[in-house]
Amino acid sequence: MGRPTYPIRTARLTLRPVTLNDLDDVCSWQRRPDVFRWTLSEPRTREESRSSVIAMAGEDALRVEGDCSTLAVATDAGVIGTVELVWRSQTDRTAELGYVFHPDHGGRGLATEAATALLDWGFTEFGLHRVYGRCHGRNAASARLMARLGMRQEARHVDSYLFNGEWADQLVYAILAREWSRRPLRGQ
Numbered sequence: 729m730g731r732p733t734y735p736i737r738t739a740r741l742t743l744r745p746v747t748l749n750d751l752d753d754v755c756s757w758q759r760r761p762d763v764f765r766w767t768l769s770e771p772r773t774r775e776e777s778r779s780s781v782i783a784m785a786g787e788d789a790l791r792v793e794g795d796c797s798t799l800a801v802a803t804d805a806g807v808i809g810t811v812e813l814v815w816r817s818q819t820d821r822t823a824e825l826g827y828v829f830h831p832d833h834g835g836r837g838l839a840t841e842a843a844t845a846l847l848d849w850g851f852t853e854f855g856l857h858r859v860y861g862r863c864h865g866r867n868a869a870s871a872r873l874m875a876r877l878g879m880r881q882e883a884r885h886v887d888s889y890l891f892n893g894e895w896a897d898q899l900v901y902a903i904l905a906r907e908w909s910r911r912p913l914r915g916q
């Protein structure tokens with residue numbers, strides 16, 4: 729069982745479980761087509777976002793394999809995105825990283841800062857061995873984010889899945905606990 733001690737604070741951010749009070753903020757990005765440009769999900773109505781927020785609110789810990797832990801990423805401006813870890817394998821101590829941020833708050837390193845805090849928890853507190861992430865081959869912002877986190881590109885699965893009716897490449901990035909602990913710290 730893994731449950732971070734909330735809130736997790738970073739230099740600019742507070743990470744904590746999602747609550748129903750976050751619905752307006754979550755709607756503000758879930759209704760935008762650009763946010764879903766490279767994912768299999770679609771923009772959501774307010775009612776669909778409500779269901780999404782209710783589901784995310786229950787994702788506050790990794791209790792059993794398959795669980796997802798979703799954290800709301802808050803600034804003074806409110807909740808600007810979410811980061812998540814899905815516990816893919818208990819045996820292999822492996823999780824998958826995910827993230828979605830409001831485009832108005834992009835380009836300042838805030839997604840990197842939030843994901844760094846979650847990975848730190850995953851490796852140092854929860855004891856993960858490996859974290860991987862996947863994205864559409866043309867999701868350049870997501871690929872750059874994973875590279876900035878120190879993740880290695882391990883694969884480009886060519887024409888491996890159907891995306892809006894067309895075959896698409898999928899990139900796979902990953903990082904191991906030993907790599908995480910030895911990664912160069914930026915800005916120092």
Ligand SMILES: CC(C)(COP(=O)(O)OP(=O)(O)OC[C@H]1O[C@@H](n2cnc3c(N)ncnc32)[C@H](O)[C@@H]1OP(=O)(O)O)[C@@H](O)C(=O)NCCC(=O)NCCS
Binds near residue numbers: 829837840869
């Ligand atoms: C993926 C996503 C979170 C990346 O957002 P982002 O704004 O590029 O990421 P960050 O907040 O970490 O900001 C990084 C950018 O800010 C710049 N930056 C500015 N100050 C910075 C700082 N202090 N630290 C790090 N980067 C900084 C970086 O150079 C980088 O710009 P670049 O990519 O043009 O080189 C965002 O595009 C998104 O939510 N997309 C929609 C959802 C999605 O596709 N999710 C992934 C599904 S696989």
